[in-house]
């Protein structure tokens with residue numbers, strides 16, 4: 149069944165069982181437990197900036213800022 153969390157994100161849940169006083173819903177993604185294969189292309193390689201090194205993750209056009 150379609151569900152929505154308190155931040156407006158939509159996701160689906162599978163009703164596993166219905167009892168008199170409880171419903172069990174599996175919120176795992178349908179692909180959970182499946183082997184997934186991803187293909188990607190390296191667009192650019194550059195040294196990390198001092199800020200990135202201090203944060204421990206990459207920034208940039210596709211990254212994130214403001215912390």
Ligand SMILES: [Zn+2]
Nearest residue numbers: 203205212215
């Ligand atoms: Zn950061």
